[in-house]
Amino acid sequence: MAASILEAVKQMPSTSTLLTAYASFSTTSMLFRNVYREIVPERLESYLVDKFNSFFYSPKPSPERDTFIIDDDWDDLDRNDLLFAARAYLSTKIGPKNKRIRVGKFPHQKKVSIALAEGETVLDEFDGIEIIWKLAPDEEEGEDDNNNCDGMNYFEIHFEKRHREKVLEGYLGHILDLYDKLSHKEKSLKLYTRPNTSWRPMDLRHPTTFDTVAMDLEMKQRIMDDLDRFVARKEFYKRVGKAWKRGYLLYGPPGTGKSSLVAAMANYLNFDIYVLELCEISSDYDLRMALMGIDNKSITVVEDIDCNSEVRSRSKDKDNSSDDDDDDRRSPRFTLSTLLNCIDGLWSSRAEERIVVFTTNHKEVLDPALLRPGRMDMQIHLSFCKPQAFRTLASNYLGVKGEHPLYPEIDELLEGLEVTPAAVAEELMRDEDGDVVLKQVVEFLRAKKAEKETRKEDNKSDGGDGDGSASSDVSN
Numbered sequence: 180m181a182a183s184i185l186e187a188v189k190q191m192p193s194t195s196t197l198l199t200a201y202a203s204f205s206t207t208s209m210l211f212r213n214v215y216r217e218i219v220p221e222r223l224e225s226y227l228v229d230k231f232n233s234f235f236y237s238p239k240p241s242p243e244r245d246t247f248i249i250d251d252d253w254d255d256l257d258r259n260d261l262l263f264a265a266r267a268y269l270s271t272k273i274g275p276k277n278k279r280i281r282v283g284k285f286p287h288q289k290k291v292s293i294a295l296a297e298g299e300t301v302l303d304e305f306d307g308i309e310i311i312w313k314l315a316p317d318e319e320e321g322e323d324d325n326n327n328c329d330g331m332n333y334f335e336i337h338f339e340k341r342h343r344e345k346v347l348e349g350y351l352g353h354i355l356d357l358y359d360k361l362s363h364k365e366k367s368l369k370l371y372t373r374p375n376t377s378w379r380p381m382d383l384r385h386p387t388t389f390d391t392v393a394m395d396l397e398m399k400q401r402i403m404d405d406l407d408r409f410v411a412r413k414e415f416y417k418r419v420g421k422a423w424k425r426g427y428l429l430y431g432p433p434g435t436g437k438s439s440l441v442a443a444m445a446n447y448l449n450f451d452i453y454v455l456e457l458c459e460i461s462s463d464y465d466l467r468m469a470l471m472g473i474d475n476k477s478i479t480v481v482e483d484i485d486c487n488s489e490v491r492s493r494s495k496d497k498d499n500s501s502d503d504d505d506d507d508r509r510s511p512r513f514t515l516s517t518l519l520n521c522i523d524g525l526w527s528s529r530a531e532e533r534i535v536v537f538t539t540n541h542k543e544v545l546d547p548a549l550l551r552p553g554r555m556d557m558q559i560h561l562s563f564c565k566p567q568a569f570r571t572l573a574s575n576y577l578g579v580k581g582e583h584p585l586y587p588e589i590d591e592l593l594e595g596l597e598v599t600p601a602a603v604a605e606e607l608m609r610d611e612d613g614d615v616v617l618k619q620v621v622e623f624l625r626a627k628k629a630e631k632e633t634r635k636e637d638n639k640s641d642g643g644d645g646d647g648s649a650s651s652d653v654s655n
């Protein structure tokens with residue numbers, strides 16, 4: 180064993196041999212380094228190092244991105260549903276990263292609502308696609324009162340270009356579907372007015388229903404049946420190639436319930452109401468824009484049509500166009516034929532479930548063209564308060580059901596008078612005790628009867644024919 184160790188030690192190189200080998204290796208490597216520096220300049224070296232690094236380590240180049248813009252600027256005719264859907268959708272996506280958030284509490288809501296504030300971004304994911312949303316401020320806001328999207332912002336969506344189809348078809352469709360479901364679930368009826376060139380909604384909380392509207396019961400039933408038939412006839416309208424719309428004329432003195440009936444119809448069908456103020460319409464073009472901005476499943480109300488001289492008679496159309504002074508420029512500039520043609524024509528291709536209601540206190544002054552079937556499918560007369568209507572009002576206001584000992588006298592008085600439901604409703608609100616109020620109603624009606632008789636006498640002595648029953652005093 181000792182001998183083998185001695186043998187191994189003998190075979191190891193000596194220290195001087197090792198030092199000589201090291202000296203020769205360092206000299207050679209210095210020589211190589213100098214030659215390398217001569218051949219490869221420093222800039223070339225750093226270029227090669229960069230290339231090497233980027234090949235093995237650097238991230239892939241960032242992919243090309245596309246941007247969709249959702250705004251309300253590019254079509255004057257209709258509102259952009261996607262804008263509303265995006266707003267609702269993003270309010271559910273706001274997270275801790277969003278530092279600026281809009282908050283608000285609106286009358287129809289129980290809780291505080293939140294919405295994205297200008298400049299904020301939201302990161303979303305759909306089917307493995309990363310989508311970045313940004314709410315951008317509307318630069319034109321406030322500059323132009325007539326701007327349709329005044330007060331509106333617009334959204335930008337950024338995503339990888341290769342996903343464009345999926346975002347367009349799948350993602351945006353998904354957002355619209357969600358919005359549709361949400362709005363059906365939470366639908367509160369809206370009343371639209373048009374203070375400038377765009378429709379503005381507010382919540383419609385008119386309590387009148389067909390149960391509470393006071394009118395002839397048979398007529399009430401006919402209207403409900405007509406509405407039911409109308410909404411159920413989609414296929415019929417399609418088959419015969421007619422616009423799915425229906426026109427109603429409500430006529431009668433002020434305070435007989437024309438507006439109340441419109442509210443009852445809206446509540447019955449769950450349709451929004453659009454109030455078209457003809458005096459606010461400045462031209463044919465403006466009228467077209469207004470009508471095209473009305474959504475399906477809606478009731479368009481043109482109130483007091485007799486007060487709008489421009490639509491009262493076709494024969495006046497020409498006269499109006501010749502009076503071109505400054506004042507005239509401020510009054511409605513469209514003609515009756517435009518109004519009728521717009522409703523008939525414009526809606527025929529795109530309208531579904533549209534109801535148009537004209538109201539008037541003076542049916543007799545309306546142009547017959549407006550009244551023909553097809554334009555006014557149903558004419559409804561709202562009249563003075565008669566016994567049947569009185570029972571509905573007494574039940575609404577006092578909770579009096581069935582008969583009451585004072586009803587025979589009240590019935591008799593009402594039959595001989597022209598008192599509006601509005602005037603009766605005023606009386607019914609004077610107290611909560613039914614018996615007390617009904618006694619007061621009897622007094623009120625007796626006074627009206629006495630007034631009427633006095634007027635009759637006066638007329639007789641003045642040489643009149645004695646019929647003063649329809650005076651405004653009596654009807655209001």
Ligand SMILES: Nc1ncnc2c1ncn2[C@@H]1O[C@H](COP(=O)(O)OP(=O)(O)OP(=O)(O)O)[C@@H](O)[C@H]1O
Pocket residue numbers: 391392393394431432433434435436437438439440540561600601602604
């Ligand atoms: N037929 C009715 N049924 C129930 N309430 C009625 C009726 N008519 C009038 N009223 C009461 O009178 C108020 C005024 O009625 P409404 O505005 O509906 O009448 P109108 O015929 O539209 O009047 P105007 O022609 O002046 O617009 C209503 O808010 C309601 O309280």
